[in-house]
Amino acid sequence: MEFAGRVHEGSITTQIVESVLKEVEQRKAKKVVEVNLIIGSLTFLNPEQVRFWYEMLTKDTVLEGSKLVIEEGEGTVQCSKCGYKGNFKYIDDSAFHVPMPTLQCPKCDGSVKIVSGKDCVIKSVKMLI
Amino acid sequence: MSKFFEDVVKADEGEVFDIELEESVLKANRKLADENRKLLNTHGIKAVDVMGSIGAGKTSLIENLVKLLRKRYRIAVFKGDLTTTIDAEKIKRHGVDVVAINTGKECHLDANLVQKAIQRLNLEKIDLLFIENVGNLICPAEFPLGSEKRVVIVSVTEGPYMVTKHPFIFMDAEVVAINKVDLAAAMDVDPNKLKTDVKKINPNASVAFTNCRTGEGVDAVVEALGF
Numbered sequence: 001m002e003f004a005g006r007v008h009e010g011s012i013t014t015q016i017v018e019s020v021l022k023e024v025e026q027r028k029a030k031k032v033v034e035v036n037l038i039i040g041s042l043t044f045l046n047p048e049q050v051r052f053w054y055e056m057l058t059k060d061t062v063l064e065g066s067k068l069v070i071e072e073g074e075g076t077v078q079c080s081k082c083g084y085k086g087n088f089k090y091i092d093d094s095a096f097h098v099p100m101p102t103l104q105c106p107k108c109d110g111s112v113k114i115v116s117g118k119d120c121v122i123k124s125v126k127m128l129i
Numbered sequence: 130m131s132k133f134f135e136d137v138v139k140a141d142e143g144e145v146f147d148i149e150l151e152e153s154v155l156k157a158n159r160k161l162a163d164e165n166r167k168l169l170n171t172h173g174i175k176a177v178d179v180m181g182s183i184g185a186g187k188t189s190l191i192e193n194l195v196k197l198l199r200k201r202y203r204i205a206v207f208k209g210d211l212t213t214t215i216d217a218e219k220i221k222r223h224g225v226d227v228v229a230i231n232t233g234k235e236c237h238l239d240a241n242l243v244q245k246a247i248q249r250l251n252l253e254k255i256d257l258l259f260i261e262n263v264g265n266l267i268c269p270a271e272f273p274l275g276s277e278k279r280v281v282i283v284s285v286t287e288g289p290y291m292v293t294k295h296p297f298i299f300m301d302a303e304v305v306a307i308n309k310v311d312l313a314a315a316m317d318v319d320p321n322k323l324k325t326d327v328k329k330i331n332p333n334a335s336v337a338f339t340n341c342r343t344g345e346g347v348d349a350v351v352e353a354l355g356f
Contacts, residue, residue, distance in 0.1 A: 005241075006269045008235070008236060008237060008271060008272075011235065011239075012154055012155070015154050015157065019150070019152055019154070023148065023150065027146075027148070029143075029146075030143050033145055042273050042297065043155070044268060044270065044297070045201055046266050068348060085197065091329055093293070100293055100296055100329070100330065100332045101297075101330070102296070102329050102332075103298050103300055103329070103330060103331050103332060103333070104329070104332055111301045111331075111332045111333050114300070118155070118271075119153050119154075119155055119156075120153070120154040120155050121151060121152065121153050121154065121353075122150045122151075122154065123149070123151060124147055124148060124149045124150055124151075125147075125148050125150055126146070126147050126148070127144055127145065127146060127148060128143045128144070128145050128146075129143050129144060129145075129146050
């Protein structure tokens with residue numbers, strides 16, 4: 001796939017398309033109707049750019065014209081000290097329009113680890129077999 | 130044909146199946162990163178990622194780390210860049226093995242490229258590996274390479290908001306070097322404010338103030354890395 005490898009949305013979308021094509025081949029599918037994707041909220045994948053690459057990379061394949069459904073995967077953290085599991089503690093600084101996420105535990109003075117939200121998963125594919 | 134049966138699926142069209150894949154796209158890289166880590170561990174090699182913006186001082190930091198550590202460790206350096214080997218040659222002058230990794234157009238190193246570079250090394254002759262990523266504070270956070278520790282370097286010349294703008298890469302770091310502190314007054318940027326920002330985002334990160342032109346403060350990075 002010669003387009004891939006310019007920004008990481010390009011290489012990731014190439015992998016998505018290649019994985020689906022592999023499944024198509026295994027199942028001898030005629031056409032792909034829909035691809036359901038979960039993009040973790042803590043990844044640096046911009047859904048708009050993934051869509052752009054998807055359209056480019058699926059041209060002249062059985063995926064051409066298929067619907068790409070993108071769902072956001074929730075980002076969660078866990079505290080090793082008090083066991084808190086949930087959202088980040090955000091620090092709201094008026095200088096920024098988005099609050100800043102931190103690895104501080106919102107419940108105690110411990111620190112948290114990211115447990116989900118850093119992945120991009122092809123959840124399911126609808127194909128014509 | 131009856132209008133009630135317009136939607137009939139014809140035999141030659143096939144049938145639409147909903148197939149659960151649950152396939153992680155980033156897993157492929159993570160798997161390779163785990164392999165890299167195991168391979169390096171087997172040979173007793175410690176690997177350290179060095180990440181930071183373009184011009185933050187990644188190469189200068191590595192040059193200084195090499196100067197301080199080469200008597201105690203046999204060092205190799207992977208130098209990621211888009212298309213040039215300028216920095217790789219700079220590091221090579223310090224008498225250590227350097228493998229230049231050119232990503233072409235890609236904005237980050239990945240575990241696959243690092244695996245290929247590892248194959249170029251004589252693993253029996255190395256104890257310490259520095260991996261300099263492509264200058265970027267965004268994409269490298271997405272692609273672990275298999276290293277044991279991560280250093281992020283940020284310089285005062287990048288302005289006062291570099292840490293706050295890119296929280297996720299600082300979450301991944303064990304050590305943060307705040308570089309070019311000699312220029313802080315001229316830039317009107319307070320290095321202590323940058324340190325406070327790092328500590329807010331990642332309370333466990335060690336922070337060192339450096340001037341990689343003179344080597345000042347790099348000993349604190351060595352100490353923070355535990356070498």
